[in-house]
Ligand SMILES: NC(=O)c1ccc[n+]([C@@H]2O[C@H](COP(=O)([O-])OP(=O)(O)OC[C@H]3O[C@@H](n4cnc5c(N)ncnc54)[C@H](O)[C@@H]3O)[C@@H](O)[C@H]2O)c1
Ligand SMILES: N[C@@H](CCO)C(=O)O
């Protein structure tokens with residue numbers, strides 16, 4: 001039976017995502033009410049620039065005082081789409097203290113303070129949902145928290161940043177320059193307020209921290225995630241990748257160690273074979289593989305950024321939280337019972353593509369191969385291309401630890417015959 005008294009929603013932030021949340025709340029009002037069992041009413045919208053006209057939002061709902069809005073006491077759900085650490089963190093905890101549940105799209109905050117925010121939600125008996133924080137519209141948090149709650153996840157691997165995938169795709173497929181592609185991604189509403197967060201890998205690292213924590217039932221913070229951005233990827237790297245039948249993607253990879261006693265989480269550009277499904281993820285789309293004991297390999301794919309796709313995930317959470325409020329329950333809170341430690345990058349085992357500039361004379365290849373052998377790194381293929389007494393040597397390794405590879409590269413740099421290490425890239429997805 002439909003309750004007539006509406007559930008009241010406070011929207012914090014009315015930018016790319018917030019404006020779409022408000023639009024869908026209005027256009028889908030009847031369906032949302034039917035699915036929830038009560039109408040949902042936009043009761044206030046906190047903004048920074050009140051004079052800006054916002055289509056479909058009555059001016060009397062607009063306020064610049066977000067704190068007063070979350071303290072009102074009659075608000076059922078606060079939707080935080082401001083972004084950043086403060087004032088978002090204080091507004092969310094204040095919302096819990098004043099009786100509201102929270103839906104957020106804020107991965108930066110969740111990756112830094114997720115444990116404290118979950119604790120605050122639990123203490124006040126409220127919900128904290130954030131499906132939109134990872135991989136935009138793609139349902140991923142809820143499948144991991146709920147659908148896979150009976151399985152054991154061993155690996156989560158994928159593309160979780162739309163902006164950088166958009167840029168890398170443009171560079172690869174059209175030869176576009178980096179800045180031109182970034183400007184386009186920003187204009188389309190994919191990039192963070194400061195796009196450094198995207199291109200330097202902080203955004204993907206925050207998402208990796210959230211995914212690893214949920215997948216392995218432990219606490220993983222942004223600082224625990226190894227991070228390399230994509231600003232150094234060049235047209236030459238794409239050419240090398242193509243020679244190997246690969247392309248380059250910025251990947252987030254969260255893994256349980258083979259002995260099960262620790263986990264790792266990392267974000268870096270990597271070569272992947274063109275035959276791998278991740279190679280055909282274009283534009284701002286995201287795709288994530290989840291590997292579990294019983295399920296085997298699952299793939300989640302869809303729009304990873306943009307106003308409407310992200311609002312879809314926010315609205316899904318809003319419906320779930322409203323249903324919980326009507327039935328007097330809350331959804332699952334933080335699950336960190338395994339308390340597995342997070343190991344550093346040195347423990348990670350993968351394959352490497354190394355491009356060296358060397359002297360083109362007898363014995364150099366043998367010298368280089370000896371250094372790899374001395375560090376226990378097995379070579380899969382070597383390709384050499386000569387040019388005027390100099391040569392370019394491309395070595396692809398079998399699986400080795402990052403620590404062993406690091407030692408190898410350090411020793412290679414000391415050889416007189418090695419003029420320089422042109423690039424080192426991990427090879428994934430084989
Ligand atoms: N854009 C996307 O594709 C996308 C996807 C997933 C998650 N997110 C996340 O959603 C959140 C919002 O992103 P966005 O793209 O809409 O950003 P945005 O910059 O377009 O919107 C944020 C809005 O919040 C307003 N704001 C800032 N401080 C405020 C304050 N104190 N009170 C009221 N309003 C304030 C800003 O003026 C701006 O309009 C971020 O956490 C972002 O990481 C965005
Ligand atoms: N800036 C983010 C938004 C989605 O989280 C991205 O490009 O993926």
Ligand code: NA
Pocket residue numbers: 131132133134135136137138139140141313
């Ligand atoms: Na999502």
